[in-house]
Amino acid sequence: MKLISDVLIVGTGIAGLFTALNLSENLNITIVTKSTLTDSNSYLAQGGISTAYDVNDIEDFVKDTLHAGNFKNNPSIVYMVAKESRDVIDTLINFEVKFDSLNGQLLYTKEGGHSKNRILHHKDYTGKHVIDTLITKLKSRKNIKILKNSTLVDLIVKENKCLGGTFIKNNKLIDIYSKYTVLATGGIGGLFKNSTNARILTGDALSISLRYGIKLKDIEYIQFHPTALYNKTSERMFLISESLRGEGAILKNIYGQRFVNELLPRDKVANKIWNELKEKNCKFVYLDISHLDKNYIRNRFPLIYNTCLEYGIDITKDPIPVRPAQHYYMGGIEVDEFSRTSMDNLFAVGEVSCTGLHGNNRLASNSLLEGLVFGKRCSDYINKNISSQKIEVLKVDKNIDEIILENKNLFRNTLRKHRSDINDELI
Numbered sequence: 001m002k003l004i005s006d007v008l009i010v011g012t013g014i015a016g017l018f019t020a021l022n023l024s025e026n027l028n029i030t031i032v033t034k035s036t037l038t039d040s041n042s043y044l045a046q047g048g049i050s051t052a053y054d055v056n057d058i059e060d061f062v063k064d065t066l067h068a069g070n071f072k073n074n075p076s077i078v079y080m081v082a083k084e085s086r087d088v089i090d091t092l093i094n095f096e097v098k099f100d101s102l103n104g105q106l107l108y109t110k111e112g113g114h115s116k117n118r119i120l121h122h123k124d125y126t127g128k129h130v131i132d133t134l135i136t137k138l139k140s141r142k143n144i145k146i147l148k149n150s151t152l153v154d155l156i157v158k159e160n161k162c163l164g165g166t167f168i169k170n171n172k173l174i175d176i177y178s179k180y181t182v183l184a185t186g187g188i189g190g191l192f193k194n195s196t197n198a199r200i201l202t203g204d205a206l207s208i209s210l211r212y213g214i215k216l217k218d219i220e221y222i223q224f225h226p227t228a229l230y231n232k233t234s235e236r237m238f239l240i241s242e243s244l245r246g247e248g249a250i251l252k253n254i255y256g257q258r259f260v261n262e263l264l265p266r267d268k269v270a271n272k273i274w275n276e277l278k279e280k281n282c283k284f285v286y287l288d289i290s291h292l293d294k295n296y297i298r299n300r301f302p303l304i305y306n307t308c309l310e311y312g313i314d315i316t317k318d319p320i321p322v323r324p325a326q327h328y329y330m331g332g333i334e335v336d337e338f339s340r341t342s343m344d345n346l347f348a349v350g351e352v353s354c355t356g357l358h359g360n361n362r363l364a365s366n367s368l369l370e371g372l373v374f375g376k377r378c379s380d381y382i383n384k385n386i387s388s389q390k391i392e393v394l395k396v397d398k399n400i401d402e403i404i405l406e407n408k409n410l411f412r413n414t415l416r417k418h419r420s421d422i423n424d425e426l427i
């Protein structure tokens, strides 16, 4: 089957949705997802979205992001994102996203690595609320066609120019031709045994990029979240958000001793936990918030409270067994400040991209923000430049079975080469 669209967006997480909603309503857009509209990491996000509190906070926000990223970040990108953070939050509020507030004033929380309260949230299920709101908006747009349960398996390419993408839906191939193509396919947690990510996220676009020589960057930068709920049976590990530590939860070893400053950046806290697990020869440590007011805990963290209850843990009374798990990919497809990749007419937005914002360790709640800022920049660029572009249809014979097999292994094997230390964590 052949379809034609001005803009093709692959992925319905925050990056794909926000890009689509900021594109001109005169454009004909197709947005595709591998699974359902909500099977994404964005939907799972708990803690919130960081933003410069006000213009005076931009400098501190930049410092915190650079510090967490161990100064491997691109400082001009960090500054740009901090400066534009307020605008994208305002757009979300215009789209009817409701951040928690009191008497009309937005409530900001704090998480590890932030020197002040600058994270907006919707209880402890910010992602679900934001994505549900954006999907409602998306469905109201007549110019946007949604294609579900369709997996991108290949790009359509002519001389380093992207002409669209090839998808598989119900064992049938669909070629979608477009003037511009945006990859918003998210992270790589599906390649790991222990991960907080949606299991469908297997780095498909990264394998495809490797096949075409599209530049990747910082391949070795993988983030492990310090506190995933320890459980022997669950497939995806349930995240215990950083915001618990931001609001006073304490990490203790199996002997009940505190062993780390809970508000250090993620990599430092995760390393301390790995050491503790090795030294004490145990499988988990404890995160304890039971000293806070019970009603406050239940109201502020309803998702975590109820999910832990399902595992027999009452977090208002009991400490939570936790361990680190793969959580986020800082590396990805190298992009510039408009999310342009090294292939013409191809963009990458959100976790699949490497913008230079995070360095080698993402600061908490900076990922949703990155998807928003770069989604907006990418759509602005497309709105401005699309009139000079034409659809080109190309007949190519493909051995799809071979391509699918290659997609499955190419990026995983590349990761193995770059990170032999995490071989045991990969599936």
Ligand SMILES: Cc1cc2nc3c(=O)[nH]c(=O)nc-3n(C[C@H](O)[C@H](O)[C@H](O)COP(=O)(O)OP(=O)(O)OC[C@H]3O[C@@H](n4cnc5c(N)ncnc54)[C@H](O)[C@@H]3O)c2cc1C
Pocket: 010, 011, 012, 013, 014, 015, 016, 032, 033, 034, 035, 037, 039, 040, 041, 042, 043, 044, 045, 046, 047, 048, 049, 050, 126, 127, 150, 151, 152, 153, 184, 185, 186, 187, 196, 197, 198, 200, 201, 202, 204, 205, 239, 327, 328, 349, 350, 351, 352, 364, 365, 366, 367, 368, 369, 371
């Ligand atoms: C449990 C959890 C909690 C988090 N909490 C926070 C938080 O509080 N704040 C924060 O800033 N960040 C948080 N993060 C990180 C953040 O949620 C993600 O980095 C961010 O949502 C990524 O957005 P995205 O749009 O790039 O990708 P995603 O939201 O993961 O969306 C990826 C999309 O790509 C589609 N896709 C993938 N491959 C293909 C393919 N081959 N063909 C077609 N479609 C494809 C998927 O179907 C999906 O629609 C959290 C992550 C997790 C896992």
